[in-house]
Amino acid sequence: MKAILSAVLAVGLCGLANAGDEKADPVGTWKCEYDIGGQKRESTLVIKKDGEKLAGTMTFQDKQEAKLRDVAFKGGELTFTADRELKDMKITVQYKFQVEGDT
Numbered sequence: 659m660k661a662i663l664s665a666v667l668a669v670g671l672c673g674l675a676n677a678g679d680e681k682a683d684p685v686g687t688w689k690c691e692y693d694i695g696g697q698k699r700e701s702t703l704v705i706k707k708d709g710e711k712l713a714g715t716m717t718f719q720d721k722q723e724a725k726l727r728d729v730a731f732k733g734g735e736l737t738f739t740a741d742r743e744l745k746d747m748k749i750t751v752q753y754k755f756q757v758e759g760d761t
Contacts, residue, residue, distance in 0.1 A: 684712065684731040690755055705729065705736075716740050716753075 688703045703726075705714040712729035716738075724740040731737075736755040741748055 684736055684757075692753070692755070694751075703736075714738070718742070 684705050685707055686705060688705065690701050690703055692699050692701075700719060702717045703714060704717075705712055705726075707713075712731060714726045714729060715723050716726060717723045722743070724742060726738040726740050729736075729738040734757045736757060737753065739750060739752050741750050743749075
């Protein structure tokens with residue numbers, strides 16, 4: 659039986675150039691650090707343009723990859739939603755990254 663757990667929020671840091679600039683371009687490959695349930699995590703984001711919208715994927719430490727939904731970049735924050743599969747459970751996580759630096 660599969661269980662669905664929604665509305666988990668992960669907050670973290672992601673390096674992008676010109677973070678405070680509204681015209682900053684989040685398109686590219688980024689290393690991110692975040693905290694879920696008191697545990698530090700790292701992942702790799704690939705953000706691309708899909709017409710006028712942003713799209714992408716997130717690769718986790720366990721090498722699983724998730725397609726991003728509702729990707730937005732505003733005011734130095736990158737937000738999106740991604741699903742994780744963990745032991746017969748589908749978990750929907752809402753991510754909110756504060757952009758820092760240019761790496």
